[in-house]
Amino acid sequence: MIRLKIDHGKCTGCQECETACSMKHYTNEVNPKKSRIRVFEDEEEQRFFLIIAGPTTTAECTSKFDVVIAGQQYDGCTLCRSSCPARPWFTEPDTGVALKCDFCGDPPDPHCVKVCEKGALSIMEI
Amino acid sequence: MKFKQYLPASSSDGKAMVSLKDGGTLGDLLDTLGIPPDVPKLVIINGISRGVSNTVNAETLTDGDVVAIFPPSGGG
Amino acid sequence: MEAWMGKILRVNLSYGDYHIEEIDPDYLRPYLGGRGLGSKILYDEVDPQVDPFSPENKLIFMTGPLTGTGAPCSSRYMVITKSPLSGTIACSNSGGFFGPELKFAGYDGIIFEGVADEPVYLWINDDEVEIRSAAEFWGKTTHETEDFIRAKIENKYLAKEIRVASIGPAGEKLSRIACVINDKNRAAGRSGVGAVMGSKKLKAIAVRGTGKIMLPDKEAFHKAVLHARDVIRAGPVTGEALPAYGTAVLVNIINEAKILPTNNWQVTYFETANKIAGETIAETILKRPKGCFACPIACGRLTEISDPQNTGMGSPKYFKGEGPEYETVELMGASCGIDNLAAITKANYLCNEMGMDTISAAATVATAMELYEKGYLPEKDLGLKANFGNADALIILTEKMGKREGIGDIMAEGGYRLAEQYGHPELFMGVKKLEAPAYDPRGVQSMGLQYATSNRGACHVRGYAIANEILGVHVKTDPLITEGKAEMVKTFQDITAVIDSSGLCLFVALATNFLYEEIQSLINAASGAGYTVDELVSIGERISNLERLFNLKAGLTKADDTLPKRLLEEPGGPKGDVCRLNEMLPEYYQLRGWDENGVPTTDKLSGLGLQ
Ligand code: SF4
Ligand code: SF4
Numbered sequence: 001m002i003r004l005k006i007d008h009g010k011c012t013g014c015q016e017c018e019t020a021c022s023m024k025h026y027t028n029e030v031n032p033k034k035s036r037i038r039v040f041e042d043e044e045e046q047r048f049f050l051i052i053a054g055p056t057t058t059a060e061c062t063s064k065f066d067v068v069i070a071g072q073q074y075d076g077c078t079l080c081r082s083s084c085p086a087r088p089w090f091t092e093p094d095t096g097v098a099l100k101c102d103f104c105g106d107p108p109d110p111h112c113v114k115v116c117e118k119g120a121l122s123i124m125e126i
Numbered sequence: 127m128k129f130k131q132y133l134p135a136s137s138s139d140g141k142a143m144v145s146l147k148d149g150g151t152l153g154d155l156l157d158t159l160g161i162p163p164d165v166p167k168l169v170i171i172n173g174i175s176r177g178v179s180n181t182v183n184a185e186t187l188t189d190g191d192v193v194a195i196f197p198p199s200g201g202g
Numbered sequence: 203m204e205a206w207m208g209k210i211l212r213v214n215l216s217y218g219d220y221h222i223e224e225i226d227p228d229y230l231r232p233y234l235g236g237r238g239l240g241s242k243i244l245y246d247e248v249d250p251q252v253d254p255f256s257p258e259n260k261l262i263f264m265t266g267p268l269t270g271t272g273a274p275c276s277s278r279y280m281v282i283t284k285s286p287l288s289g290t291i292a293c294s295n296s297g298g299f300f301g302p303e304l305k306f307a308g309y310d311g312i313i314f315e316g317v318a319d320e321p322v323y324l325w326i327n328d329d330e331v332e333i334r335s336a337a338e339f340w341g342k343t344t345h346e347t348e349d350f351i352r353a354k355i356e357n358k359y360l361a362k363e364i365r366v367a368s369i370g371p372a373g374e375k376l377s378r379i380a381c382v383i384n385d386k387n388r389a390a391g392r393s394g395v396g397a398v399m400g401s402k403k404l405k406a407i408a409v410r411g412t413g414k415i416m417l418p419d420k421e422a423f424h425k426a427v428l429h430a431r432d433v434i435r436a437g438p439v440t441g442e443a444l445p446a447y448g449t450a451v452l453v454n455i456i457n458e459a460k461i462l463p464t465n466n467w468q469v470t471y472f473e474t475a476n477k478i479a480g481e482t483i484a485e486t487i488l489k490r491p492k493g494c495f496a497c498p499i500a501c502g503r504l505t506e507i508s509d510p511q512n513t514g515m516g517s518p519k520y521f522k523g524e525g526p527e528y529e530t531v532e533l534m535g536a537s538c539g540i541d542n543l544a545a546i547t548k549a550n551y552l553c554n555e556m557g558m559d560t561i562s563a564a565a566t567v568a569t570a571m572e573l574y575e576k577g578y579l580p581e582k583d584l585g586l587k588a589n590f591g592n593a594d595a596l597i598i599l600t601e602k603m604g605k606r607e608g609i610g611d612i613m614a615e616g617g618y619r620l621a622e623q624y625g626h627p628e629l630f631m632g633v634k635k636l637e638a639p640a641y642d643p644r645g646v647q648s649m650g651l652q653y654a655t656s657n658r659g660a661c662h663v664r665g666y667a668i669a670n671e672i673l674g675v676h677v678k679t680d681p682l683i684t685e686g687k688a689e690m691v692k693t694f695q696d697i698t699a700v701i702d703s704s705g706l707c708l709f710v711a712l713a714t715n716f717l718y719e720e721i722q723s724l725i726n727a728a729s730g731a732g733y734t735v736d737e738l739v740s741i742g743e744r745i746s747n748l749e750r751l752f753n754l755k756a757g758l759t760k761a762d763d764t765l766p767k768r769l770l771e772e773p774g775g776p777k778g779d780v781c782r783l784n785e786m787l788p789e790y791y792q793l794r795g796w797d798e799n800g801v802p803t804t805d806k807l808s809g810l811g812l813q
Binding site for chain 2: 443454645672673682775777
């Protein structure tokens with residue numbers, strides 16, 4: 001099994017991984033809103049968060065927790081990996097179909113890892 | 127940073143006095159400082175910027191010359 | 203026609219309505235997009251004699267075919283209008299994420315016409331386009347504006363996805379050095395484009411796009427992208443220097459080359475330059491590099507400072523931001539005689555929030571300082587002692603300029619109008635009333651020709667000859683001679699016009715082997731348009747000539763292709779030389795196919811299809 005390892009400290013927020021992911025999964029188009037990896041900036045802390053699409057949920061969850069990272073409190077929903085009706089992320093904007101990272105096929109060939117110039121993404125065997 | 131490792135111990139604020147033999151060249155200066163000749167990408171001698179490769183052995187330095195040596199750099 | 207969206211949004215602010223126009227491919231092709239297409243539209247639709255602040259002037263936002271495609275450094279959009287600062291064609295470039303988002307919403311660009319009655323902002327969410335009231339946040343800073351627009355959106359996750367370009371108080375108050383700021387800290391900086399936006403009472407544009415950019419053949423495009431990224435990684439400047447130190451890595455180099463404008467260009471060497479250099483920034487205030495859209499370089503600097511001095515102003519939010527970049531740190535620093543990095547950074551943040559161009563703002567402060575030291579600008583007008591090296595004065599004057607308070611009222615008009623008001627226009631360091639960036643042409647002759655002939659005034663990003671003259675990126679040339687420089691400047695100017703039109707960032711050209719062929723293969727792979735290199739070269743030339751025609755019709759003449767007296771008469775630079783512009787200018791006109799008055803000949807124009 002492989003997983004993607006994220007080094008948030010190295011990410012510069014460039015979204016190239018988003019363009020690569022969408023380009024990989026669709027015929028002849030680029031559309032970051034259809035990417036299975038998304039990057040968001042935390043302006044306060046001046047750092048970037050990468051979220052990789054996990055399993056989907058058809059209903060909003062009722063148990064929401066805040067996440068504390070390096071002393072800063074984050075709303076758990078922001079960092080959640082699910083595609084969920086509450087958020088526009090990880091669903092196709094035109095069809096509403098849920099998106100999930102598939103490591104770009106079998107055998108795995110993660111395009112986001114390939115294009116990340118800063119080495120923020122890598123493959124990890126587990 | 128990496129490039130700073132070549133500065134002699136006597137330097138301050140990135141500047142140092144270096145003595146060379148008479149007729150010493152830029153190549154000799156790099157030698158004295160232990161900088162491999164392919165590392166610097168730009169030298170500026172007394173305010174005149176030059177490419178490194180064609181200057182290394184061609185240019186004889188004289189007393190009081192100010193030589194600035196840079197790794198790759200640029201872009202405004 | 204893939205890569206282009208093929209649609210332009212035309213918004214009439216006087217009537218409060220908009221419509222969507224299809225772009226005619228035959229109209230587009232000879233201009234590529236971005237700077238080329240925007241300039242063509244302005245040239246065709248706006249009388250060059252128009253008052254820049256009148257409703258007849260138009261404000262055009264335009265992306266290029268590569269913007270948003272994921273090609274390396276494909277983040278760029280241009281703002282094109284008639285400049286209130288210089289009276290020339292204005293065309294300012296910015297990166298970040300706004301340009302790509304506009305394309306994902308389905309538009310290549312937006313044309314604003316007329317003037318709104320009340321402050322408004324434009325809301326674009328794909329097909330949903332609306333002119334909304336900006337009354338609630340008129341007067342606010344660019345950062346507050348962006349936060350305000352986000353806060354109004356109900357779904358906070360959706361709110362995270364919008365991108366905003368806005369003006370600050372400077373633009374609202376028609377400061378001729380106001381810029382448009384997008385993504386909080388990225389500026390379409392020069393020529394006062396923010397003031398035109400202010401004159402139209404357009405506070406901001408907020409955009410979210412969920413659409414796609416089509417590619418004719420994604421495998422071919424992917425290959426072209428990977429190749430271009432290899433070239434960028436292999437270039438010492440783009441692969442090592444800029445990622446590690448940002449643009450301010452230049453400070454020490456330019457200083458050692460003795461072309462670092464100091465004390466308003468009275469001297470060209472700054473003793474304590476290292477204190478404000480990129481290396482020092484990396485060691486002290488840098489939190490993290492930040493990239494624009496799809497950028498493998500990431501020269502942006504997210505920085506943080508603690509309160510530099512008790513200047514008694516600035517909320518804590520002024521202590522975090524982006525920058526300073528080379529031009530900023532140099533002009534606010536050495537050119538004002540200041541080596542206090544924290545103070546410079548704070549003044550930089552202030553400019554971003556107020557929506558002011560840092561180059562023009564800094565140069566105007568430096569001019570004020572020289573006027574003050576020479577006794578032409580009295581302390582009672584200034585409200586303080588503005589001697590060179592006074593970091594407090596830099597911050598206070600910057601804030602006053604943004605708010606147009608006291609002396610700031612005339613300073614907000616730019617350095618030329620300030621120097622003229624106090625009777626000494628010769629102390630203004632710029633061309634065509636645009637303040638000069640931070641390379642002294644007395645030690646790098648080609649930059650003198652570049653400043654004098656650039657279509658928007660003294661400008662470094664219309665032909666960055668420093669790349670060869672000092673850095674030796676492609677070939678190393680001798681910066682002190684004038685031979686061959688006319689040719690070099692022309693070549694740089696034309697390729698720059700192509701890059702600006704493509705949607706790429708100019709920094710790709712700092713990669714050693716990033717040439718016309720690389721640009722061509724990216725554009726063709728993304729668009730299937732089949733441009734030849736010759737065609738691209740002629741596009742660059744066409745744009746340069748079109749802009750020149752606009753300026754000539756606007757009333758500029760050969761006499762405006764000149765430099766400040768100081769650079770032509772007072773010796774400076776490493777060898778105590780002056781800029782020998784007269785040795786280069788006639789040759790430049792000739793190479794351009796212009797007559798001795800700098801007017802393009804009929805032959806030249808018909809050759810370029812401009813007749
Ligand atoms: S490509 Fe790398 S640096 Fe860029 S946003 Fe993705 S993870 Fe971050
Ligand atoms: S591994 Fe593939 S599917 Fe998963 S986020 Fe990266 S590019 Fe997208």
